[in-house]
Amino acid sequence: MATRRISSLFSRSLGRYSTFGKRISSYSTSAAYDVPINPPVQINYTKLLINGEFVDAASGKTFPTFDPRTGDVIAHISEADAEDVNRAVSAARKAFDEGPWPKMSAHDRSRIMLKFVDLLEKHSEELAALETWDNGKTYAKATTDDLPLTIRIFRYYAGWADKIHGLTVPADGLYHVHTLHEPIGVAGQIIPWNFPLLMFAWKVAPALACGNTVVLKTAEQTPLSALYASKLLHEAGLPQGVLNVLSGYGPVVGAPLASHIDVDKLAFTGSTDTGKAVVKLAAKSNLKPVTLELGGKSPFIVFQDADVDKAIEDAHFALFYNQGQCCTAGSRTFVHESIYDDFVEKSRELALKRVVGDPFKKGVEQGPQIDAEQFEKILKYIKIGIESGARLEAGGERFGSKGYYIQPTVFSDVQDDMLIAKDEIFGPVQSISKFRDINEVIQRANATQYGLAAGVYTKALDTANTMTRALRVGTVWVNCYDVFDASIPFGGYKMSGNGREKGMYGLSNYLQVKSVITPLKNPAWL
Numbered sequence: 001m002a003t004r005r006i007s008s009l010f011s012r013s014l015g016r017y018s019t020f021g022k023r024i025s026s027y028s029t030s031a032a033y034d035v036p037i038n039p040p041v042q043i044n045y046t047k048l049l050i051n052g053e054f055v056d057a058a059s060g061k062t063f064p065t066f067d068p069r070t071g072d073v074i075a076h077i078s079e080a081d082a083e084d085v086n087r088a089v090s091a092a093r094k095a096f097d098e099g100p101w102p103k104m105s106a107h108d109r110s111r112i113m114l115k116f117v118d119l120l121e122k123h124s125e126e127l128a129a130l131e132t133w134d135n136g137k138t139y140a141k142a143t144t145d146d147l148p149l150t151i152r153i154f155r156y157y158a159g160w161a162d163k164i165h166g167l168t169v170p171a172d173g174l175y176h177v178h179t180l181h182e183p184i185g186v187a188g189q190i191i192p193w194n195f196p197l198l199m200f201a202w203k204v205a206p207a208l209a210c211g212n213t214v215v216l217k218t219a220e221q222t223p224l225s226a227l228y229a230s231k232l233l234h235e236a237g238l239p240q241g242v243l244n245v246l247s248g249y250g251p252v253v254g255a256p257l258a259s260h261i262d263v264d265k266l267a268f269t270g271s272t273d274t275g276k277a278v279v280k281l282a283a284k285s286n287l288k289p290v291t292l293e294l295g296g297k298s299p300f301i302v303f304q305d306a307d308v309d310k311a312i313e314d315a316h317f318a319l320f321y322n323q324g325q326c327c328t329a330g331s332r333t334f335v336h337e338s339i340y341d342d343f344v345e346k347s348r349e350l351a352l353k354r355v356v357g358d359p360f361k362k363g364v365e366q367g368p369q370i371d372a373e374q375f376e377k378i379l380k381y382i383k384i385g386i387e388s389g390a391r392l393e394a395g396g397e398r399f400g401s402k403g404y405y406i407q408p409t410v411f412s413d414v415q416d417d418m419l420i421a422k423d424e425i426f427g428p429v430q431s432i433s434k435f436r437d438i439n440e441v442i443q444r445a446n447a448t449q450y451g452l453a454a455g456v457y458t459k460a461l462d463t464a465n466t467m468t469r470a471l472r473v474g475t476v477w478v479n480c481y482d483v484f485d486a487s488i489p490f491g492g493y494k495m496s497g498n499g500r501e502k503g504m505y506g507l508s509n510y511l512q513v514k515s516v517i518t519p520l521k522n523p524a525w526l
Helices: 084-095 105-124 124-135 139-161 197-210 224-237 250-259 270-284 308-324 340-353 372-387 438-446 459-470 505-510
Strands: 014-021 021-025 048-050 053-055 062-066 071-076 176-181 185-192 213-217 245-247 265-269 290-293 301-304 332-335 391-394 409-412 429-435 453-457 475-477 512-519
Touching: 014 265, 021 053, 048 084, 048 224, 048 332, 062 438, 084 245, 105 124, 105 197, 105 250, 124 139, 124 197, 124 224, 139 505, 197 213, 197 265, 197 505, 213 250, 224 245, 245 290, 245 429, 250 265, 250 270, 265 270, 265 301, 265 505, 290 505, 301 308, 301 438, 308 332, 308 340, 308 429, 308 453, 332 438, 340 391, 340 409, 340 429, 372 391, 372 429, 429 438, 438 453, 438 459, 453 459, 459 475, 505 512
Parallel strands: 021 391, 185 213, 185 265, 213 245, 265 290, 301 332, 301 453, 332 429, 409 429, 453 475
Antiparallel strands: 014 021, 048 053, 048 245, 062 071, 176 512, 391 409
């Protein structure tokens, strides 16, 4: 998700008029909207992956996964339940206790992961098409962002596999002390729908590099890319039972996985409310450690000395990227009062230029929301924003008549007590507020249950240093936004979760530390 500047090459002329205090606008459109492009990929993997084989659910049930461009069914996926969780965990347990993966040399584990990276590169176009078809993100971004970052994550952790080691520890007395860093065992992993393949990488790559086995639950909205990638992993030589993939619904798959006594570690990315439930389930079973990456309501703060045009462009990107379906979305835009009016007007114009349409069409910047539920939720928040007195600058309605498209929406005069300023909307809705001074904006930025990320735009080093220390968040971007790399740790403060993913910090989620103490019988040489 490396930062990219928003292009206006595909912009259309603007139309606007005012009525009842609201600014109504005409939007850029994609000619492909009414005639969706057929994705250039076949659906080959729709079953559960257990012990190295694609199998039907024990119940025989399936569920549909939908094309968010149209609402039509793409494919029917095997629907797992608690019995399938038991089957998958049993396979992972046996693969860890008896199989070759944790006992294999770290070099050989790395070699298999690197072979998988080669296969990801070979099949990147098919994977990107699956990601767009199942999720609605633009094919352009799937190919330039999601796939390269997925490849980068697996290559990065493949490089770590043979560099995980303990320490020699000085201790009082005549003892030799060293530590071993050992795999934790069976890792249960639950991933979200907004970046299906990338979140697969964030979870699976470090777990495998450390020698663990995995049972992974896909989001029911977006199972296709993880199933395809898992097939490639086995083609690369991953032993049976090391990676098991289940598709289905949270109450009947996620809950049994979180509470399973033979799961040694749990990692979850999703909503804060679900994260709370996951922790309770894990605690009731075996007190397994839980890593959580949860919601966000990230402040995007622009000071009067900032490069305003760049800040406007980056604020647009920070909110509207991936249809606004990002946990790090800069969804609370704070702008200094001296530049506020200009910032709002240019943000409005940029939203009007944004090209909405079929995500497979070249030049489209915004595809549909993930599903009907999210679509309705976003429209409800927009209505609440209007009713609460925020000024609607652009958008506010669905786009087109088919699929789950929403106009890029901009609100100004947003007050901190409004729901659109407090709740995570997870959609293309930008909320802009003004502030007077640094102390005020620090207090307001931190006055939230979330603490995932923040953006700070200023040319003053002292201001930047003050803000990076004062903000209670896991990541602060200064004069940039959404810059990600495999080596950069990621996670939140407060209700945005605990633990860190990516980088060397991500390894600690899947390792246990063992201390080994041996007496020194003949210390004369010391």
